[in-house]
Amino acid sequence: MRFIDETLREKLAAEYVLGTMSARARRRFEFHLRSNPQLRRAVAHWEARLSPLTEALPAIEPPARVWHAIKVRLRLGQTGRAGFWENLSFWRVSSFASGLMALALVVFIAVPRPEAPVETGRMVVVMNDLATRKPAMTASWEPGQSGGRLLRIRVIGHAEMGPNTAWELWMLPGGDQKPVSLGLITTHETQVVKIPAALAARLDAATGLAMSVEPGGGSPTGLPTGPVLYAGECIKT
Amino acid sequence: MQPGCLTFTGKKAKIAVNLPETPASEQLSDLLARCALRDQRAFATLYQFSSAKLFAVAVRITRRRDWAEEVLQEAFVNIWNHAAGYNSAKSAPMTWMTAIVRNRALDWLRKPREVEIDEEHEELMASIPDESPGPEELLRRSLEAGELAECMKTLTEDQQRSITLAFFYGLSHGELAEQMRKPLGTVKTWIRRGLDRLKGCLDELGR
Structure with a gap:
């Protein structure tokens, strides 16, 4: 839909946000929306322009069953970590093959040298691509030592980074604590990230890791600002 | 007050008393960022803070409480699943979430359905507390x-x-x-x- 001029783009975006389009027109418009960033910008502008209208609506408390239904649908709150894990629908992928693959991955990371016996006590994170829900990156380290940590990172498959962007790795301390940056990483298949001693204990206790796309040089705010591409939970092997 | 300190009680009165009227945009952005990182508690807090306002939007458009409940549910599933796509530089968190609710509500209204607007509809409409x-x-x-x-x-x-x-x-x-x-x-x-x-x-x- 590159051929549409600004006038038409504005008109369509306005009508879409206002809500006057028929079901068919909405579907067609949303189809174009996916591939047309200018159109998305026009829509965001109109949403911002008209949003003051909803501010005067008196709030209505929804019944508790709505929240329960949401939790059930998203499988939230199933005893902490398990819920998180299930939500990433990793172990629960119905196909046996992907289960095997997941297992193979964990074993692979837990065993740096094939001839060594299976090490236990290592921390392992398999981060899923949140869009495809497939494993995209793994990280592992040895917890409990004095000094810093060496985070071994493995990027699975082919990944591309846009120009003037950076990949930033975050640890999620759990609870209400904000994510903590572990620094920028690259798209290289294997890499090692040094974690300073000051963060070591928190890393060992982290509930998960995540990777977000940030402007070049990393997040300007100290918190993730861009889309989070990969996330996964820390497990102790 | 830290949003995370609140526990979700589901009790109307308690929420009304405990919650600040309009949480700051920054606070909601922060909660959305944490949702993107799959933080369930942040999601619960986000729901506490925003659901009454968003439910009002859904009720206003669908004009049926039962439909509005479905719409709100759909919308929050979307919010959780797409939290990673939220960009605080591009839109205010409430604007972003309201757009999701409005779009789900409009889709719902445009969906061909068996139950046409009828007396039942009118009755349900009447059940909406219309102080609005x-x-x-x-x-x-x-x-x-x-x-x-x-x-x-x-x-x-x-x-x-x-x-x-x-x-x-x-x-x-x-x-x-x-x-x-x-x-x-x-x-x-x-x-x-x-x-x-x-x-x-x-x-x-x-x-």
């Missing part, structure tokens, strides 16, 4: 201050009315024409010219 004012009153209230107010005033009465009816009730062009008892072409023109003028005016004011 009509679109004109809402427009007046929301416009007491701000740039949109200034700009809305530059529209003709028909343009204002058709735009607010469409926005608050999710009426299509055809439905608007029926509601306002005017030819389709006339209503379309009101909307188009009204929106054009709004945009021109807001752009001039730097929005």
